[in-house]
Amino acid sequence: MSHRNDALRAARLRAGWRTVEAAAAALQAHGQRLLDDAHFTVSPRTWRRWEGRQEQRGWPPEETAQVLHDALGRWPEDLGFSAPAGWIRPERQYEDQVERRTFITVTQAQVRTDLGDGHGVIELCEAALDDSDHLVPKARIMAMQQQAHGASLTGDRTTVDRLIDTANGLIHRVDDDLPWGNACRRTPGHLEVQRATCYGRLGLAREAGLLWSQILDAVPSTARRDRGVYLARQATAAAAGREPDQALEIARSAAAIAVETRSVRLARELATLERAMRPWQDAVVGRDLAEILAPVTEGA
Template identity: 60%
Template sequence: MSPRNDALRAARLRAGWRTMDQAAAELTAHGQALLGDPHFTVAPRTWRRWEGRADGRGWPPEETSQVLHDALGRWPEDLGFTAPAGWIRPERQHEDQVERRTFISITAAALVAGPVAPQHVDPALIDYFQSQLEGHYRADMFLGPHDLIGTVSEQYRLIDKLVRSARGETRRGLLRVGAAYAALVGWLYQDAGDLGAAAFWRGVTQEIAVRSRDPHLIGYSLVNQAQVRTDLGDGPGVIDLCEAALDDSNALVPKVRIMAMQQQAHGASLTGDRAAVDRLIDTAGSLIHRVDDDLPWGNACRRTPGYLEVQRATCYGRLGLGREAASLWSQVLDAVPTTARRDRGVYLARHATAAAAARQPDQALEIGRAAAEIAVETRSVRMARELATLKRAMRPWQDAPVGRDLSEILAPVTEGS
């Protein structure tokens, strides 16, 4: 009878351990060298029990887990074992501590307590921060979230300090630009995979937008909240927020209406409503030629080639319409400049998943290879999640050469996703 834990068996064979007895001996020697403990042992019967179970039971002790990871490059939950409740891999414990300290430090930028010393605030600062904002948008395309979160949130802190001293139109102008900065911090956290921090900053965006009394910014802030709900898979929540943004659509600039409708289409795709997806995106498309405002935020519909077809292709992929989505992604990617590395990587990952859904695994492999290279370079968690979706879509071929090749390509990106 063939072994039942295919993930562990595949890892063993990749390591060159042809039999389970050899694997036990090699892991024993590796553990003794790694831990400096001559008594560390993995018995052949233990390995046979691990590899012979499909239910993932038999979680190895902590020291053995570390040895397995060092020898095979994967933690037990990636080797077919079922993690016990509360298990946090050691490297993730350290990352969580670092991320929590960073979040607490950066969040303090939005929660400066008490009064500040009054100062003169020149109205020219509004233009200064707006021009900086456009630079941050461009930098985000090239750098990704991790290198920008600290910089943008610190500028938000400065804007908040100035708002407390400014008066009249200067104050309202700073509130408007402050909302745009908070929205960008929220997006950076969302791209980095921290949805809790993203939701916090989306809330800050909404508060500042309401304080500014700007109906366009208030609509924009609701769409920002809906983006987080989309990543959480909450279709009804997305629809609720977008409908609220569109309650008085005639008072909104076309750009905000387009953003709300395309995001509502994502909500519709999460609820399985293709007709609503097409209707919303088609209606948004009829407004594109009317976008002529000079607002410094929310300009993806002007900046992103094929913006609405990107949304349609993403929705089609979510609906399981593999062939239709793959055809759209081919058209979209032809127009995406090579300089937009992160967007291109996300689109490639979605294209590969669509190809897998269309039963074209070889094409999915080649497209996924290009996406994985960009994911390693940019460290985008959003892209890693898209590639994890691709990995799931390729499960029908996981034991075929194309599936094994894909697992090897994606390992540096999706391990632990």
């Protein structure tokens, strides 16, 4: 087994640097141009140590690591060096910053969605997606699905479908270990839930109802809170479609789950339903809804 750094040697030869001396001189000149620093140096002795035994190589300084990457197209850990604890590639550091910024931006967009500010949601999500080349698929999905909610608030079904369809095409690529945004991978039919919610907001009662029926058929019996939330949204979509009697019947099941689980999220969805049903608050159906929701309100 060779004790030489064959990875670095192979990269040197591919670059046309036939000797250690030529490699050191070429990298030094490259670094001086890249860093605009006439004092950047790489000696033949240093390069020879890099191509030697593992325990002698050490780890290049950060600027030298950047120069090696720019000159040879690889970071030191791909060139036979052992990365020290805590080393994060500069490009990964930038991507981490972009992803954190995206998460914050999408969270702000969710607040704007709750406030009904469609254009504000769209602007925030478009800003988040400006750096999409540096985003992991999950972050892009989060931004696109929230932008779809913004589009639904402006009455733009075409954009809703385009964004949800594009996000769907990224689901199979989600494989990161980020601690946030995992619903797209964990929740069955997550993006169709977003589409159905958008359809309800658009007043597309029939289309939303069909989607909610399909989604609910796939919800495990153990996922009571999710089922309740989806039922409440289905009822809200029915109310938006001027079908108050249908909304009432669906609400019965959602309210029963709310009483059972004491889910805050479900209680919020039922409050949204109650607002959607205000046109019928003085009718029999409205009074029946108030009676159904009373135990939920009392327990809140």
